[in-house]
Amino acid sequence: MTARRATTPARAIWLIARLRLQRLANMVTRFRFGPKKPGSRPATPAKQRIGWVLSALLAMAMLLSVLNVSRQSMLNMQCFLAPASACLQVRHNGEPARVNLDAAADELHAGPLAPPVRAALTLQLSLLFLVSVMLPLSSRAIAAADWDLEWLVTLPARRATLLRARVFERTLVNPTGWILLAPCCTMLAWYAGFRWSAAWIGAAGALLLLPLAAMLRTLADTGLRMSLAPSQLRNVQAVMAVVGLPFMYLAYAFGTMHAGSPILAIARSAPPWMLWTPPGLLLRTIDAATPSEALALLALLLLELAAPLWAGMHLLRYQLRHGVVAAGARESARSTPRTAPAGRFARLLPASPIKRRELRLLSRDRNFLIQSLLLPLIIVGSQLLLTGSPDALAEIASSPKFMAGMAFGIGSYMLLLSAFQTLNNEGQSLWMLYTFPRSLESVLKEKAQFWAALALVYPLLILGAALWFAPGMAAATLSRFAMVLAGVPIFAVIAVALGVFACDPLAEDARNKIKPSYSYLYMMLSGLYIYAVSADLWSHKLVLLVLMASLAAALWQKARDQLPYLLDPAVAPPARVSTADGLIAAMLFFVLQGAILLAFTALAKVPPGEALVVAFSASGVLVYATMRLVYWLGKTGGVPAMLAGPPAAALGWALGGGAAAAAFALGYLHLIARWQLFPDAFGAAGKLEGYLLFLLAVVAAPLCEEFIFRGLVFGGLRRSMGLVPSMLMSSALFSIIHPAASVLPVFVLGLCTAYVYDKTRALLAPVLVHALYNAVVLVQ
Numbered sequence: 001m002t003a004r005r006a007t008t009p010a011r012a013i014w015l016i017a018r019l020r021l022q023r024l025a026n027m028v029t030r031f032r033f034g035p036k037k038p039g040s041r042p043a044t045p046a047k048q049r050i051g052w053v054l055s056a057l058l059a060m061a062m063l064l065s066v067l068n069v070s071r072q073s074m075l076n077m078q079c080f081l082a083p084a085s086a087c088l089q090v091r092h093n094g095e096p097a098r099v100n101l102d103a104a105a106d107e108l109h110a111g112p113l114a115p116p117v118r119a120a121l122t123l124q125l126s127l128l129f130l131v132s133v134m135l136p137l138s139s140r141a142i143a144a145a146d147w148d149l150e151w152l153v154t155l156p157a158r159r160a161t162l163l164r165a166r167v168f169e170r171t172l173v174n175p176t177g178w179i180l181l182a183p184c185c186t187m188l189a190w191y192a193g194f195r196w197s198a199a200w201i202g203a204a205g206a207l208l209l210l211p212l213a214a215m216l217r218t219l220a221d222t223g224l225r226m227s228l229a230p231s232q233l234r235n236v237q238a239v240m241a242v243v244g245l246p247f248m249y250l251a252y253a254f255g256t257m258h259a260g261s262p263i264l265a266i267a268r269s270a271p272p273w274m275l276w277t278p279p280g281l282l283l284r285t286i287d288a289a290t291p292s293e294a295l296a297l298l299a300l301l302l303l304e305l306a307a308p309l310w311a312g313m314h315l316l317r318y319q320l321r322h323g324v325v326a327a328g329a330r331e332s333a334r335s336t337p338r339t340a341p342a343g344r345f346a347r348l349l350p351a352s353p354i355k356r357r358e359l360r361l362l363s364r365d366r367n368f369l370i371q372s373l374l375l376p377l378i379i380v381g382s383q384l385l386l387t388g389s390p391d392a393l394a395e396i397a398s399s400p401k402f403m404a405g406m407a408f409g410i411g412s413y414m415l416l417l418s419a420f421q422t423l424n425n426e427g428q429s430l431w432m433l434y435t436f437p438r439s440l441e442s443v444l445k446e447k448a449q450f451w452a453a454l455a456l457v458y459p460l461l462i463l464g465a466a467l468w469f470a471p472g473m474a475a476a477t478l479s480r481f482a483m484v485l486a487g488v489p490i491f492a493v494i495a496v497a498l499g500v501f502a503c504d505p506l507a508e509d510a511r512n513k514i515k516p517s518y519s520y521l522y523m524m525l526s527g528l529y530i531y532a533v534s535a536d537l538w539s540h541k542l543v544l545l546v547l548m549a550s551l552a553a554a555l556w557q558k559a560r561d562q563l564p565y566l567l568d569p570a571v572a573p574p575a576r577v578s579t580a581d582g583l584i585a586a587m588l589f590f591v592l593q594g595a596i597l598l599a600f601t602a603l604a605k606v607p608p609g610e611a612l613v614v615a616f617s618a619s620g621v622l623v624y625a626t627m628r629l630v631y632w633l634g635k636t637g638g639v640p641a642m643l644a645g646p647p648a649a650a651l652g653w654a655l656g657g658g659a660a661a662a663a664f665a666l667g668y669l670h671l672i673a674r675w676q677l678f679p680d681a682f683g684a685a686g687k688l689e690g691y692l693l694f695l696l697a698v699v700a701a702p703l704c705e706e707f708i709f710r711g712l713v714f715g716g717l718r719r720s721m722g723l724v725p726s727m728l729m730s731s732a733l734f735s736i737i738h739p740a741a742s743v744l745p746v747f748v749l750g751l752c753t754a755y756v757y758d759k760t761r762a763l764l765a766p767v768l769v770h771a772l773y774n775a776v777v778l779v780q
Contacts, residue, residue: 061520062179069255070183082107112289116270118284121188121283125279125280125282128248129209133216135241137221171214181209182203185282205282246378354446372414372417399470400477400479407481410459412523412526412529419499420502423503455488487529497558498518500559553717553729558578575637581627581716582709593615596619610692613692616701624704651764654756656756664748697775702768710730713733714727732747734747
């Protein structure tokens with residue numbers, strides 16, 4: 001027999017920390033910390049997922065964004081706080097104006113930091129440190145029924161060792177702290193002259209502060225767990241979420257600081273004594289003029305960190321002197337039973353039991369109530385109050401564009417914190433929904449309707465306020481808010497669908513039940529739609545509205561396919577053609593077309609007409625081959641075929657559909673010529689040679705576009721919608737990619753091609769309809 005390796009305190013601490021790191025890594029990848037033991041039992045084969053790719057890309061985008069905010073904050077502080085900074089000039093009215101941020105960057109590189117700048121940066125770093133303590137306390141883990149410390153104390157190790165391990169693993173596994181502190185320290189090191197070693201110094205600086213953040217979090221978590229019931233812990237969770245976010249926005253408001261903003265007054269009033277706190281000493285260490293000064297400040301910083309860590313460890317041991325379970329403190333019960341609502345109030349409740357249940361859940365869970373209804377207001381209100389001057393706020397109140405954007409932002413945030421969490425809020429009772437005498441999809445539809453109606457409350461209130469403050473701009477306000485009122489229901493569907501992909505009901509850890517990458521994707525889509533709300537051209541608005549509606553339908557279809565397999569860890573839904581495939585193919589088609597066209601015209605010097613035909617045809621062939629290869633490898637069902645039945649039937653439907661589309665096009669051309677509408681609509685087409693235009697319009701376009709828009713988009717929509725809605729949505733998506741002059745006849749063409757494809761289930765018929773339509777238009 002071989003002697004077992006002794007478990008030292010250091011090894012025990014590392015094993016527990018490695019366990020936490022492995023759990024974090026499992027959320028995004030299959031990476032394993034340490035070698036796999038030989039002879040170990042293989043686990044149940046999991047579903048094939050590529051969510052870690054999306055997580056990595058979004059994490060990189062977030063890191064770059066935070067780095068940019070930290071850089072902008074330092075430049076703003078140098079401009080507005082440093083005496084006699086060269087980046088400001090004085091306007092004719094005596095107010096300062098930022099003119100040259102490059103000058104501010106040169107001054108920061110020249111160093112050292114001016115005392116007002118150093119004090120303001122210390123304030124920002126201290127706020128970020130405070131947020132790194134508060135936001136983890138606002139997670140669902142604090143209110144979970146199971147407390148991991150309860151099983152940690154069963155391990156064969158001393159309690160002091162376990163507590164040190166807990167602080168150590170929370171130091172390493174604190175994504176919020178790393179994302180907030182490391183970029184700020186990195187930019188400090190960059191402007192202090194460390195250049196490409198700044199990233200390592202920034203990580204080391206964050207690592208110095210994170211143990212103190214872990215100790216404070218552990219003290220608060222332990223004290224709350226030992227003294228409060230779970231229902232009260234949920235209230236604490238809600239309070240931390242409400243209080244923590246304004247501090248984060250206050251810290252990042254330095255990146256948008258300008259003359260007259262409230263954050264500038266806060267920066268100027270930063271007290272000098274903060275330079276002697278751990279964040280201040282860390283900043284002074286990085287910005288030290290000489291190595292000896294840096295070493296002296298580093299030694300003082302280590303002493304300041306060691307003292308609270310030592311005291312905190314003794315306090316933790318005192319908190320747990322009677323064990324890890326307080327007698328009866330964690331058990332909660334209602335002292336009096338709740339009575340049913342009075343009859344007159346019951347009549348105001350929704351008729352649907354699903355919506356009544358959502359309303360009851362919202363009223364009982366204070367944390368959910370605050371996060372859904374109050375937190376969006378705090379997020380948007382914090383940004384407005386901290387970054388805008390009183391004059392700017394008055395200007396926003398009278399601007400339909402800003403008011404509409406703010407209204408959609410609040411509604412979108414509300415859906416992210418409510419509809420997105422629909423399945424996650426079911427918790428361990430999710431399996432019960434599968435036992436109801438109705439489909440889970442219909443339940444989710446009612447939940448989406450409920451949250452869409454609730455999320456429209458704030459935009460309607462803001463609409464009323466906008467009409468009150470600026471009655472003379474009622475027409476502009478109503479046109480902007482029309483996009484908001486149309487977008488909120490669409491994003492309710494997107495939120496619920498993405499929530500299905502993000503939800504992992506089999507995860508035991510509450511922090512792993514939601515994949516954060518999908519919430520970031522939702523926020524990116526919301527930001528894209530805000531552009532549609534603020535756009536001045538209705539064509540741009542219409543394009544984005546149709547795209548988002550199509551994306552909502554595609555995501556819902558994918559989510560519907562996923563629902564039967566949510567509680568199965570090994571089986572994934574069978575591969576089938578979906579609307580999402582069509583949208584991806586369409587985007588790939590246009591991206592490849594632009595890239596090939598640019599390569600041929602700029603590099604190969606091919607004439608534009610020939611390059612356009614080659615780019616269109618080549619991109620269509622590449623997309624067709626790629627999608628066919630993906631479908632073949634995935635053994636996908638429902639792949640569109642060129643011929644499926646007698647050719648004579650396809651030819652007959654094609655002649656009928658082509659004649660109808662061509663007749664409408666001829667009438668439309670006659671009307672626009674008579675009324676002199678769109679005089680330059682066909683100027684670009686007239687520049688192509690005759691044979692090139694024929695190849696492009698009669699051969700390449702029908703083959704490429706019918707495979708994407710009828711075979712994939714319409715075919716995917718037809719799986720989950722009726723014929724008429726599928727025809728309308730696919731035709732709208734098809735028409736908006738064409739010039740404004742041809743949107744209406746192309747929409748009718750889309751209706752005809754979709755109808756004949758539905759009747760023949762073969763691509764040959766819509767391809768012939770499309771070719772006949774384009775040929776008639778060219779001859780005309």
